[in-house]
Amino acid sequence: MRLVVFGAGYVGLVSGTGLSDLGHDVLVFDIDPEKIAKLSDGRVPIYEPGLADLIHRNQRSGRLQFRSAIPEPFDAADAYFIAVGTPPGADGAADLSAVMAAADTIAKVASKQAIVVVKSTVPVGTCDAVQARLASAKVPLEVVSNPEFLKEGDAVNDFFKPDRVVVGARSEEARQMLRDLYAPLQLSGERLVVTDPRSSELIKYASNTMLAVRISFMNEMSRLCHATGADIHSVRLGVGTDSRIGKKFLYAGPGYGGSCFPKDVQALSALGREHGIPMRIAEAAHGANEEQARFLGQLVEAALGGVMGKKIALWGLAFKPETDDIRESPAVKLTKGLLEKGATVSCHDPEAGANFAKLFGAGVTVKERDYDALDGAHALVLLTEWRSYRAPNFAEMERRLVPTDAGGAPVLVDARNIWRPSDVIRAGLRYQGIGVAASRLADRPSQR
Template identity: 40%
Template sequence: MRISVIGCGYLGAVHASALAELGHDVVGIDVDERKIAALRAGRPPFFEPGLPEILSSAAASGRLRFSTDIADAAGADVHFLAVGTPQTIGGTSADLRYVDAAFEGLLPHLAEGSLIVGKSTVPVGTAARLAARLAKEAPHANLAWNPEFLREGFAVKDTLEPDRLVYGVADERAASVLDQVYRAAIEAGTPRIVTDYATAELVKVAANAFLATKISFINAMSEIADATGADVTALADAIGHDVRIGRRFLNAGVGFGGGCLPKDIRAFTARAEELGRGDSLAFLKEVDAINMRQRQRVVDLAIDVLGGSVFRKKVAVLGVTFKPDSDDVRDSPALDVAVHLKGLGAEVVATDPEGVENARMRHPQLDYTTSAREALTGADLVVLVTEWREYRALDPIETGRLVAERRIIDGRNVLDLHAWRAAGWQVRGLGRP
């Protein structure tokens, strides 16, 4: 099929490349000239495993091109809206100006029978509003909402092999067009849910809200574990055997971050209040508060381990991205911890395999290195806050030879406490005795 993808950020660049890899003829469009130049050269503007390979493959096939001119979307059968919906400045609602601008820009270029498909995470009611406008200004076209469920670090796999497909449509014609787009996934047995606009919009934000709640729940339990001497990891193992609960995402630690979960639960709460149903999602404010509190708990642990003050102590911060296998530092708990420690007078050296440049642009006051060895050398305290594989695999004996003092805070509860303590380390975690 002939497809346009409006917005070539994280979602759009992956989506466009994957659809071209599946055999569609795709044009990706974005107003950012530097981003488009990088994509044309086969260089993703962000780190995502597997993306360089499918980007190069799709471009070499001739099925993928990029442009800064939305007029190049003309003639496409399907137009995907994949622009960002950030949190409004000074508020918690979703900022829809990019969605509205992309929609507005497409209107003059819609062919007979073409389909606009929303991928962006939006407040419930957005699709209905856009559909009403489409019916007035371009009745020859149709609208669907098809939320994305990408995990950073696994986005290529999640696009090529999704765990479900959700279509929010007003009629079956739109669903049949999407079936053609996703034919490979459907033939592979991917579950397909066809529903209305509002439900499709809610699926995405409800999934994020549930995940955030599960993470904050176990983090709240880690606070109780600290107060009682219990082990939150053993607790999670025990309750995780209950099939109604499950063990996944029951890992206590410094909390969640990134460009989706925090802003999406805040926007969901704001939308509920607009609908007069604020009480229904009031609990999400506490979910958010628990999550933010975890960052301060790590800082407090550092102060405690260093005898009441971090002033002029060298602290090696392992990780600045909000999760491993990503260079994304948006709302990163790891970077937040590093900045807080620096503000208290610590000599912070932060390291990360992929996120250093992005972190430096946001917080140039920190000292950075891509070498974990350099960060560790002479450290009075090590704080592990992003669970990159290379940090989880650190040898406690070898690492002990580099540092000034064998003290480590495991902000993700991923280390073998017995092995590290046997090597002479003072180890502190969240909710672990």
């Protein structure tokens, strides 16, 4: 098939490249000429494992191209995929201006009957609104909902081996076309959920909010652990071994981030408000997430007896490992709070350092090498559980960090609970996890 993908972001790039790898002729269209120039030149503007190789292979084959216009023969595409951003507006509702702009372009360009596949995460009723927007097209176009569920950091794998594909279409022809398109992924019937566009649109928000609720619930439990002396690891194990609940998405941490959960939870709340159905669970998940970010800041402050004039090192700036995406990342929130309170911040991330430096400018120091971020800092906060941070040299950390003025040993705030407190304490450092008791060295003077 001949396909056009709107948006060369995380979703559009992965889906467009994946579709070309399945043998389709794909043009990825973006309004950002700089992005298109880079991609045409073989430079990939985002970090996503396996993506660059896949792009290069399909570019070489001639099946994948990047453009800021839609030339012939792509005016006669079989399908147009909309994978543009839907960021939150002032009231939390999704901003659909990019989706509608894409629809306008399709209406102008399309010269052959086709389907328009909405992959962007959009509120219920958007596909119908896009359908109305396409009324001026010269040819029949049917809008189909096909929300994207890929996870950044594992997106290529998710494209080729999705848990499920959700398709919301009104006509049998459009449904069949999507079935044919995804058939090479060998989806057995039960992993292809075929429904109407409105249900399909809601499935996406319901899925993300359900996951966000689990995280926020466990984060609340972690705060209760601090207050009561319970241990979040035991609570998680005890809860997650119930087969009705399951083990996934039960890890306490610094709060969820990224370009999806925060915005989708708020967009669902906004959708509920619009229809007079309060989304109390979504609202609570959002509130608990904001609270967790504040709580992390308080933990750091408490561990250091205030952060004014202190230097804090951060490991992990991306909202999760294996991505360079820092949108709504816990590191961004924590850094803003620390800077406001008079601390200095020195940090490292295997892939997201450049994006972080761009966001904060001279306000923070971003180091190329992980341990260099620790030099002269009073605390290290681990925010993203990259593999390379999992088995660190605690003695090296102890050499690089410095005690507080009051003589307290430097502290490691392990916001992902990945380190063994005993290893940290043995190195002469203090340990502070999330939902676990602070190390007994908390008030002991430094060994130095």
